[in-house]
Amino acid sequence: MIINLATKIVRRFFAGNKQKFVFVKSEEIEMPALNKIDMYIHIPFCKSMCPYCPYNRIAYNKEMVAPYLEAILNEIDLYYQKFGKIEISSVYIGGGTPTNLIDELNIILNSLREKFFISGDICIETSPADFNEDIIKKLKNMGIDLISIGIQSFDDKYLNILGRKYDSKKAEEVVKLALSANFKSVNIDLMFVLPDQNSRNVLSDLSKASKLGVDQITTYPLFTFPYTSVGQYLKLNKIKMPNIIKRRKMYREIHDYCIENDYKQVSVWSFIKESTPRYSSVTRDTYIGIGAGACSSLPGIFYFNTFSVTDYINSALNKKLPAAITMDITSQLAKYYWLYWRFYDTKISKKKFEEIFAPKELKIKLLFSILKAMGLYKETKDEFVLTERGAFYIHLLQNYFVLNYINKVWTIAKREAWPKKIEI
Numbered sequence: 001m002i003i004n005l006a007t008k009i010v011r012r013f014f015a016g017n018k019q020k021f022v023f024v025k026s027e028e029i030e031m032p033a034l035n036k037i038d039m040y041i042h043i044p045f046c047k048s049m050c051p052y053c054p055y056n057r058i059a060y061n062k063e064m065v066a067p068y069l070e071a072i073l074n075e076i077d078l079y080y081q082k083f084g085k086i087e088i089s090s091v092y093i094g095g096g097t098p099t100n101l102i103d104e105l106n107i108i109l110n111s112l113r114e115k116f117f118i119s120g121d122i123c124i125e126t127s128p129a130d131f132n133e134d135i136i137k138k139l140k141n142m143g144i145d146l147i148s149i150g151i152q153s154f155d156d157k158y159l160n161i162l163g164r165k166y167d168s169k170k171a172e173e174v175v176k177l178a179l180s181a182n183f184k185s186v187n188i189d190l191m192f193v194l195p196d197q198n199s200r201n202v203l204s205d206l207s208k209a210s211k212l213g214v215d216q217i218t219t220y221p222l223f224t225f226p227y228t229s230v231g232q233y234l235k236l237n238k239i240k241m242p243n244i245i246k247r248r249k250m251y252r253e254i255h256d257y258c259i260e261n262d263y264k265q266v267s268v269w270s271f272i273k274e275s276t277p278r279y280s281s282v283t284r285d286t287y288i289g290i291g292a293g294a295c296s297s298l299p300g301i302f303y304f305n306t307f308s309v310t311d312y313i314n315s316a317l318n319k320k321l322p323a324a325i326t327m328d329i330t331s332q333l334a335k336y337y338w339l340y341w342r343f344y345d346t347k348i349s350k351k352k353f354e355e356i357f358a359p360k361e362l363k364i365k366l367l368f369s370i371l372k373a374m375g376l377y378k379e380t381k382d383e384f385v386l387t388e389r390g391a392f393y394i395h396l397l398q399n400y401f402v403l404n405y406i407n408k409v410w411t412i413a414k415r416e417a418w419p420k421k422i423e424i
């Protein structure tokens, strides 16, 4: 309650009045000129529906695959018509479970290569339940560079609670398989703050990951969004989530374990081995999102595609950009978003910071004074670097920000294909 209120106050202090998403006719979106951008592709199909899942996903339906592919290719083409053959500095394929459309992905990537110039890495996420040697071979052949596997836990008890359709043995096999395929990096996601979980359980998962030799470990707390059935399930069964004191202790132990085992921190949630490229889905500044519910962040504008898979398909097949709701991003707001994501990275380049913020910006001066007094960051010659404590509080803010923000926007966007207005 107090943290929710604090999050709201901080957001209002920096962002000003309520932020508003409003219905948008795609033809009214004013596209800025671009010559380079990142790209996100959303594949919403899952073969098992995890009860805690907050993402825009639907049960795999063979009949919908061909029209969805067609819609994706049309949307790519719509952007090509607008921007021409621009540079795509990275491609991130998420979901859902993108590997459920493994053969279609090859067609999508070929279309991107034909229409744009891909200069950076191609990343994909997947789930252990839908992963095997054949899929790895295909991912390698289509030029995937980095892969992330949603392991969540190596403990059968938690896999059961989470409703994951594989056991710890399968999870381990999948990681070994992925590591043997020589991707530039293999990330695994592990959850903490699970019901009745203690530090010993968390450290046991980390130890397994590090012994297997994964390149990157991303640890994140279980989000109990009210609209997911796990939110209901936990309430109905009165299962106890670890409290804030336990969460603080777990976070410190995760941090210390990773640092002691030669992983360095690259975001509040992620740790990588030295000299491994970083896998990240969320920290890009500008990107185009393709697919149902995908969002796009372009200079001055941020918008979501319709979350309804059927409406998305109909719109794209009619050669209409499936954008549903939009929010104007003022230059001030864009600067604060930039700062937020650099805090999330745990490091801020002083040179870049000085280019973006005027030396006398009072809100920023005040913010940095408070953070310094609380011991949340330290300075090196070139950077502001979050301390472990600072990273924990950003993790907490991220957790509650995500809960408040995503819960509100996504609940409405999942209910209504073309919402009139969403205020946050």
Ligand code: SF4
Pocket: 045, 046, 048, 049, 050, 053, 054, 055, 057, 095, 096, 097, 127, 150
């Ligand atoms: S596999 Fe991933 S996207 Fe699909 S339902 Fe489970 S958590 Fe959600």
